[in-house]
Amino acid sequence: MVSVVMLAYRHERYIAQAIEGVLGQKTSFAVELIIGEDASPDATLEICRRYERLHPDRVTVISTGENVSRGKSGNFYRTCLRCRGKYVAFCEGDDYWTDPSKLQKQVDFMEANPDCTLCFHPVVVHWEDGKCPDQEYPRNAGRFLKQPPTLRELVRVNYMQTNSVMYRWNPDGRLFADFPLRELPGDWKLNLLHAQHGRIGFLPDVMAVYRRHSGGLWIGALKDSKWFKHCGFRNALFYAWVQRTFGVDRRSVLRRLALATLAQPSFDRREQIDELLEILRPSPLWVRLSGFISFCYGLVALFVPGTIGVKAKLYQATWSIIHRGRLRVLSVLTGKAS
Numbered sequence: 001m002v003s004v005v006m007l008a009y010r011h012e013r014y015i016a017q018a019i020e021g022v023l024g025q026k027t028s029f030a031v032e033l034i035i036g037e038d039a040s041p042d043a044t045l046e047i048c049r050r051y052e053r054l055h056p057d058r059v060t061v062i063s064t065g066e067n068v069s070r071g072k073s074g075n076f077y078r079t080c081l082r083c084r085g086k087y088v089a090f091c092e093g094d095d096y097w098t099d100p101s102k103l104q105k106q107v108d109f110m111e112a113n114p115d116c117t118l119c120f121h122p123v124v125v126h127w128e129d130g131k132c133p134d135q136e137y138p139r140n141a142g143r144f145l146k147q148p149p150t151l152r153e154l155v156r157v158n159y160m161q162t163n164s165v166m167y168r169w170n171p172d173g174r175l176f177a178d179f180p181l182r183e184l185p186g187d188w189k190l191n192l193l194h195a196q197h198g199r200i201g202f203l204p205d206v207m208a209v210y211r212r213h214s215g216g217l218w219i220g221a222l223k224d225s226k227w228f229k230h231c232g233f234r235n236a237l238f239y240a241w242v243q244r245t246f247g248v249d250r251r252s253v254l255r256r257l258a259l260a261t262l263a264q265p266s267f268d269r270r271e272q273i274d275e276l277l278e279i280l281r282p283s284p285l286w287v288r289l290s291g292f293i294s295f296c297y298g299l300v301a302l303f304v305p306g307t308i309g310v311k312a313k314l315y316q317a318t319w320s321i322i323h324r325g326r327l328r329v330l331s332v333l334t335g336k337a338s
Contacts, residue, residue: 001029002103003085003169007075008035008093009067012042014211019051021097021208023058027104035093036079037063044093073181081176088169090187091208095163098124099207106166109201117168117194119201120149120160123208136206137161144202151195155246158188163208171197183241184234192242232261233272240279254279 004022008015022033035052037045045063052059062079080088087107091097099105102121109119122141126134138159149159165187169175171194183189236257243250258276 001085001107002027002031002087002089002166003083004031004033004103005076005079005083005088005090006033006035006093007038007079007090008040008044008048009038009075010040010042010044011093012040012044012047014094014096015044015047016051017096018091018093019048019059022091023051023055024100025097025103026100027107029107031058031103032084033059034079034082035059035061036075037061038075039063039065039067073183073186076186077176077181083169085169087166089166091163094211095209097163097208099205102207103166105203105205105207109203110166110168113199113201115199116201117171117198118160118191119166119203120164121203121208122206123161123164123210124206125161125210125212127212132212137210141202142204145204149200149202151192151200154191154195154200155242155248158185158191160187160191161208161210162187163210165191167194168198182234183238184231185238189238189241192245228257228260228263232257233276236261236276236279 006018006022008018011018019033019035022031025031033055035048037048039045045061048059048061048063052061060082062082087110089103089106106119106121110116113119122136122138124134125137153159167190175193236254239250239254239257242248243254258280262273262276
């Protein structure tokens with residue numbers, strides 16, 4: 001009835017609690033747990049294998065000893081392809097479920113509401129370093145009891161935490177045909193692809209914990225240089241897809257993502273640079289203005305450290321990118337792209 005997907009990488013501190021949360025579910029139907037382990041350098045795989053030996057009828061571990069998720073979602077893809085359930089739920093290896101009736105409640109809801117293609121519930125966001133107090137996400141979730149969650153709002157913001165969602169899996173039979181593996185966040189796109197084909201359901205019970213820690217993929221989102229280097233390009237591809245698919249304006253966030261990613265000193269992937277330049281698609285006037293602004297910020301940065309200096313470096317990088325290979329890049333940014 002239900003397949004649970006658990007993606008694991010460098011989760012030795014958390015993976016046992018995540019697995020126990022799934023195995024501890026009390027249900028009237030069969031549940032399978034499929035763990036996609038992506039060649040962790042720690043003991044994550046060893047822990048997963050131990051549970052597989054203890055519960056061979058319930059736990060399957062997929063791992064080849066090779067990392068398959070660099071620059072794409074290979075681990076996600078291969079793990080999802082093994083799902084046999086009518087419904088699919090996710091629990092990342094560093095998160096965990098707190099309610100042993102979570103799956104039963106969600107299946108009961110989905111069975112009673114055949115027009116729903118996915119449902120979700122609030123979770124507790126927990127900061128491992130104690131930086132922030134625990135808080136509920138989405139905030140003020142009770143509003144969904146008065147005003148049902150909509151696709152339109154989901155296009156604007158992903159109000160579903162990954163480990164809270166249950167999907168009526170692959171409702172149109174074309175899920176992976178329409179799922180480019182390079183895009184991030186994959187869970188948000190998965191939500192949108194399902195929500196296009198039915199109603200979104202909401203359960204008010206808090207039934208899971210989402211961990212925030214230094215090793216998390218999104219801990220430095222939209223602000224950390226390392227994040228932009230590894231995730232900025234794929235995040236830009238996602239917003240470009242949202243803009244193209246739903247006809248909404250995402251030019252502001254796209255420009256920010258593209259510029260910040262291109263500004264990373266070690267970002268030199270030629271084909272990705274070309275795609276980001278195409279995503280920017282500014283007018284010739286913007287190209288001229290960027291040069292003038294970068295010049296002004298560059299002068300200021302010589303004398304003023306701090307935030308202005310950081311912005312100056314970004315504009316300086318933008319200026320150098322635009323004029324690197326001047327004829328080719330300008331032809332893309334102006335005549336061809338506009």
